[in-house]
Amino acid sequence: xxxxxxxxxxxxxxxxxxxxxxxxxxxxxxxxxxxxxxxxxxxxxxxxxxxxxxxxxxxxxxxxxxxxxxxxxxxxxxxxxxxxxxxxxxxxxxxxxxxxxxxxxxxxxxxxxxxxxxxxxxxxxxxxxxxxxxxxxxxxxxxxxxxxxxxxxxxxxxxxxxxxxxxxxxxxxxxxxxxxxxxxxxxxxxxxxxxxxxxxxxxxxxxxxxxxxxxxxxxxxxxxxxxxxxxxxxxxxxxxxxxxxxxxxxxxxxxxxxxxxxxxxxxxxxxxxxxxxxxxxxxxxxxxxxxxxxxxxxxxxxxxxxxxxxxxxxxxxxxxxxxxxxxxxxxxxxxxxxxxxxxxxxxxxxxxxxxxxxxxxxxxxxxxxxxxxxxxxxxxxxxxxxxxxxxxxxxxxxxxxxxxxxxxxxxxxxxxxxxxxxxxxxxxxxxxxxxxxxxxxxxxxxxxxxxxxxxxxxxxxxxxxxxxxxxxxxxxxxxxxxxxxxxxxxxxxxxxxxxxxxxxxxxxxxxxxxxxxxxxxxxxxxxxxxxxxxxxxxxxxxxxxxxxxxxxxxxxxxxxxxxxxxxxxxxxxxxxxxxxxxxxxxxxxxxxxxxxxxxxxxxxxxxxxxxxxxxxxxxxxxxxxxxxxxxxxxxxxxxxxxxxxxxxxxxxxxxxxxxxxxxxxxxxxxxxxxxxxxxxxxxxxxxxxxxxxxxxxxxxxxxxxxxxxxxxxxxxxxx
DNA sequence: ATCTTTCTAGTTTTT
DNA sequence: CTAGAAAGAT
Numbered sequence: 156x157x158x159x160x161x162x163x164x165x166x167x168x169x170x171x172x173x174x175x176x177x178x179x180x181x182x183x184x185x186x187x188x189x190x191x192x193x194x195x196x197x198x199x200x201x202x203x204x205x206x207x208x209x210x211x212x213x214x215x216x217x218x219x220x221x222x223x224x225x226x227x228x229x230x231x232x233x234x235x236x237x238x239x240x241x242x243x244x245x246x247x248x249x250x251x252x253x254x255x256x257x258x259x260x261x262x263x264x265x266x267x268x269x270x271x272x273x274x275x276x277x278x279x280x281x282x283x284x285x286x287x288x289x290x291x292x293x294x295x296x297x298x299x300x301x302x303x304x305x306x307x308x309x310x311x312x313x314x315x316x317x318x319x320x321x322x323x324x325x326x327x328x329x330x331x332x333x334x335x336x337x338x339x340x341x342x343x344x345x346x347x348x349x350x351x352x353x354x355x356x357x358x359x360x361x362x363x364x365x366x367x368x369x370x371x372x373x374x375x376x377x378x379x380x381x382x383x384x385x386x387x388x389x390x391x392x393x394x395x396x397x398x399x400x401x402x403x404x405x406x407x408x409x410x411x412x413x414x415x416x417x418x419x420x421x422x423x424x425x426x427x428x429x430x431x432x433x434x435x436x437x438x439x440x441x442x443x444x445x446x447x448x449x450x451x452x453x454x455x456x457x458x459x460x461x462x463x464x465x466x467x468x469x470x471x472x473x474x475x476x477x478x479x480x481x482x483x484x485x486x487x488x489x490x491x492x493x494x495x496x497x498x499x500x501x502x503x504x505x506x507x508x509x510x511x512x513x514x515x516x517x518x519x520x521x522x523x524x525x526x527x528x529x530x531x532x533x534x535x536x537x538x539x540x541x542x543x544x545x546x547x548x549x550x551x552x553x554x555x556x557x558x559x560x561x562x563x564x565x566x567x568x569x570x571x572x573x574x575x576x577x578x579x580x581x582x583x584x585x586x587x588x589x590x591x592x593x594x595x596x597x598x599x600x601x602x603x604x605x606x607x608x609x610x611x612x613x614x615x616x617x618x619x620x621x622x623x624x625x626x627x628x629x630x631x632x633x634x635x636x637x638x639x640x641x642x643x644x645x646x647x648x649x650x651x652x653x654x655x656x657x658x659x660x661x662x663x664x665x666x667x668x669x670x671x672x673x674x675x676x677x678x679x680x681x682x683x684x685x686x687x688x689x690x691x692x693x694x695x696x697x698x699x700x701x702x703x704x705x706x707x708x709x710x711x712x713x714x715x716x717x718x719x720x721x722x723x724x725x726x727x728x729x730x731x732x733x734x735x736x737x738x739x740x741x742x743x744x745x746x747x748x749x750x751x752x753x754x755x756x757x758x759x760x761x762x763x764x765x766x767x768x769x770x771x772x773x774x775x776x777x778x779x780x781x782x783x784x785x786x787x788x789x790x791x792x793x794x795x796x797x798x799x800x801x802x803x804x805x806x807x808x809x810x811x812x813x814x815x816x817x818x819x820x821x822x823x824x825x826x827x828x829x830x831x832x833x834x835x836x837x838x839x840x841x842x843x844x845x846x847x848x849x850x851x852x853x854x855x856x857x858x859x860x861x862x863x864x865x866x867x868x869x870x871x872x873x874x
Numbered sequence: 875a876t877c878t879t880t881c882t883a884g885t886t887t888t889t
Numbered sequence: 890c891t892a893g894a895a896a897g898a899t
């Protein structure tokens with residue numbers, strides 16, 4: 156991202172991190188004192204500014220690295236930042252507090268766990284464990300899990316936690332509130348935290364202990380926050396507390412790229428920054444160094460339809476290039492022809508010498524990847540699909556991890572329950588009920604209770620022997636924790652427990668893959684110093700470093716694409732109901748629609764050179780054919796910057812390089828005015844019918860066999 | 875205790 | 890339609 160228009164600041168020759176920055180960027184880097192909000196549009200060099208700012212602060216020699224706190228949202232962002240800061244500042248960055256909100260939260264919480272009723276070796280539960288725990292709580296309350304779905308209750312609990320509301324607050328009420336309290340009590344009893352707790356507990360800690368808060372406030376003289384538009388209330392409160400003393404808080408974000416409100420993110424945090432931090436400076440980064448002017452114009456025009464923005468206008472910071480293509484908008488017949496058309500274009504790009512790694516297909520929802528995968532396979536185009544179940548979320552990995560967890564911490568009841576009968580040991584409901592009763596009566600962890608239970612005659616001989624064997628195995632493995640190499644131990648556990656054998660014997664098609672994953676898990680373990688260190692890492696960093704090997708096309712969701720960029724981006728499925736998604740449309744007050752529009756904005760701005768939008772006239776959803784209307788977002792694009800070719804033929808195909816692509820209109824182009832109510836027509840899918848009403852290019856047709864439907868005029872022919 | 879049938883829901887998912 | 894979960898059958 157070199158800026159040809161950058162003004163070199165000669166007065167600071169000793170600040171190489173300012174080299175090549177434009178004036179706004181320099182401003183954002185050097186305004187180190189006081190609250191600063193950096194509104195950073197897509198492709199405006201945000202990460203660079205953040206790193207340079209850090210270099211500015213650290214190299215000024217005013218502070219030690221451990222007095223700086225840098226918070227990111229993803230582990231990936233934290234990793235990248237660490238790397239870049241290391242390169243820019245070198246050993247001067249040693250000791251910096253840099254990490255995700257959650258990892259920083261854990262770090263603080265482990266030091267002061269007792270103050271919130273935990274001990275410092277607490278376990279961190281993932282979504283799966285959380286839900287199982289809540290189910291147990293609800294079953295204990297004799298609730299009908301069908302009438303009150305645990306997922307719904309969990310969502311409410313999560314919402315409270317996201318908003319920084321502890322279970323004892325007055326806002327917490329109703330059945331959900333009661334369950335929240337019970338769930339939280341269970342977590343404490345298990346010495347466990349869920350993700351929300353990592354922030355909520357830290358918040359409680361600070362609020363209950365003014366001296367401790369003061370200590371951290373004093374320590375963090377400079378605070379930097381990335382992706383500020385994605386913070387939830389709890390994170391916001393956390394930041395506000397910590398920044399109160401020195402007020403050197405710099406938040407970087409883009410309200411137009413806030414796409415996680417359904418996960419608790421509050422755009423409001425960014426919108427009200429100036430009110431919360433009086434005297435805050437707001438710096439706008441609007442020079443985009445990524446996309447062509449056509450792409451920028453489309454993105455800006457589209458996002459301008461949202462109300463309640465802070466307002467930014469992206470301008471190109473790139474030297475003008477006369478050859479830029481307009482943003483392509485293509486109407487196709489159905490999902491299959493959409494996949495065919497896109498893959499054809501991909502192949503043409505490939506022939507023209509483009510790298511597949513610089514091309515992406517960005518879909519709204521996961522199910523859309525399927526038709527592309529089919530087509531890419533049949534055409535032999537190398538691809539990777541991102542966003543499936545993540546490595547550490549796979550059942551076999553979680554099972555194996557449960558074994559490790561139980562060996563490391565015998566009190567981990569959730570791990571115990573998960574694997575006690577896996578592989579099958581003949582320990583069913585009856586045996587577990589007996590065990591649970593004992594654990595409940597004595598207050599012992601399940602594993603301890605199991606050891607006691609097998610000394611009695613409360614179980615039948617068979618399950619009793621099985622349970623005794625299981626407990627003995629776990630204890631035996633634990634005994635070797637210190638002496639044995641941890642990767643070897645892990646392999647031994649999976650072998651001797653019969654777990655890996657279970658999958659090897661499994662005849663289902665996915666079983667071999669699971670065995671492979673388990674082997675990968677063992678080898679990944681080698682990179683860590685011990686089993687406990689590995690478990691902590693996995694709990695916080697759920698992703699497995701994607702090895703982006705070979706030249707492959709990427710297929711992923713729009714959400715997954717945030718922060719990435721590609722030369723060419725294909726955006727399929729721009730139809731009402733798909734994108735914007737119907738469920739987002741039914742949300743209150745247009746909020747959902749605006750977020751969908753931001754998602755569209757994110758999608759378009761991923762493209763450097765080429766963006767292609769597709770919409771289909773028909774789509775099969777749950778095996779039912781539905782006719783679709785083009786997304787309203789298409790109408791919101793500026794005509795001068797798009798090149799719209801649809802079956803209606805009202806736009807000229809201006810297919811710029813690569814040339815090899817031919818556009819085939821699925822039906823005979825017919826001018827829309829040609830149809831009159833009462834006229835007989837023929838539709839390739841629905842057969843013959845009679846026009847009932849004409850609405851622009853949409854026709855209400857009563858089909859002889861298929862009944863009444865709304866279809867586009869372009870897909871209808873005169874008989 | 876485990877296998878089999880029946881039912882239901884079905885966006886996005888940084889930690 | 891179809892995957893996953895829960896209830897019923899053996």
